[in-house]
Amino acid sequence: MIFSRKGSGLQQGIGTLVVVGVGLIGGSFSLALKRAGRVGHVIGVDRSRENLQRALELGVIDVACDDLAQAARGADMVLLATPVGQMATQLATLAPVLAATTIVSDVGSTKCDVVAMLRRHLPGHLARCVPAHPIAGSELTGAAAAQYGLYDGRNVVLAPLPETDAAVCERVAGLWQACGARVHCMGAHEHDAVFAAVSHLPHLLAFSYVGMVARRADAARCFDFAATGFRDFTRIAGSSAEMWRDIALANREALLAELADYRAALDSLSVQLEAGDGDALLDAFDTARAARNAWHQRFMRQG
């Protein structure tokens, strides 16, 4: 489902918002809500004092705090916007101090693992948990990367639990819509399967490809002749190794299924190539070309 902009809770704001991890994603959420007049007071929590200081100076947050338990006491919403690897500790810290009404959300790239952590650490609080994934990554990091318009026209997926209160989910959807985002709702398993296919698998394929070229005896020679096709195909192999290790492990089951399918596709391709079956190759390439170009037309129109 896609949330309608006419939903009942959409004009509701958040009194006190705690953003844990004041970087590109969390900081831009704060800035967009401030501009939309949908947040009263933003408390930033971050492991880096320098980053918190910068966030204060830039007006990304109103108050800086290096103690999550203290910041979260009485907050209306806590948004976890750190790498997912830090979330279990954060949730354990939150468990004893959360008010019954506090909304808990996150921005992780995988959702089944977040759901599992929420079940483990906040079993009595699930009605107010709304796992989320804004599709707005970039290579920029830190509070200085935060920007007002980051979510304009971007997709945000909410992956509520069966226990999540519908009104709470709608309220979080309204906040993202106020940031300019298009909000979609799907289960955590569906989310992880879709993103394994369109994002996680390509990253693994690109890492594996560049690693293979780099291991060649004539790697330097090869790199000398790599051009724009290579540049674009491998751009995502320049991404953070730590972040992608975490995503690969968190979405392991779905990724193993994707990898198995892809290896089967390469097996077919090898058979066709071995047999010199030009018609089969042409058909396969042409189907892919048509699908890619049709997708790109739609993607460009969405801006």
Add this chain to the structure above:
Amino acid sequence: MIFSRKGSGLQQGIGTLVVVGVGLIGGSFSLALKRAGRVGHVIGVDRSRENLQRALELGVIDVACDDLAQAARGADMVLLATPVGQMATQLATLAPVLAATTIVSDVGSTKCDVVAMLRRHLPGHLARCVPAHPIAGSELTGAAAAQYGLYDGRNVVLAPLPETDAAVCERVAGLWQACGARVHCMGAHEHDAVFAAVSHLPHLLAFSYVGMVARRADAARCFDFAATGFRDFTRIAGSSAEMWRDIALANREALLAELADYRAALDSLSVQLEAGDGDALLDAFDTARAARNAWHQRFMRQG
């Protein structure tokens, strides 16, 4: 080797040049040579009369001709700039009419197949044959796509045969250098192995990947959430299916070897992921990330 700009034959031009296939690649070669004052007279040969007319109007060629045998008689150089699939017929046409001194070159993306065709059709003319591959593709086609500066700073690989006269090879190198290109020289087998790795394999991987996503039951859902990483990774899957079928078949042996290596790399990745071996994944991703970013720095500096 890279040809020095001080080579003895570099100031030599070409009296009459025949360009067969007056598109982006052949047309831009003509324009760049004209600007450099290195060509006397350019005869364009093309299957499309409309394209020849356009080439005349744009000054890409001086004379249009739809009969290759007639055009080639007495020419100083013939450049085959059509898809490689048409070259065997062209060489058969050239065989009985070529003057002993006429240089024959081409611009195909694969070189072993071109060498084989030259041996078959021009066995007595190999001293004056210089297979070449300018690395300057684009999605643009036709005479209207020809541009003066296409080869500025771009790589051109020459793959002379053992029989090729060194002075002839140097003369062709000089022409490409006059177009602004960096000229490299390697054997046809080395060329095809290098380009299988850095260009042909990625195209096949991208076609296979998009084809796999397009075949999913939830393909529409997946495409809805594909973003900039997907866009760049799959750009080359929007390329001409015919051209890539021809390249795949022409460079089949090298590509099968690359595909086998890549499938082995994916097997290792699957094993690491299955085992949840975060250290191995981190190491593999980090090696790839470092290699890709180092390559990109160099590529950007080359402009």
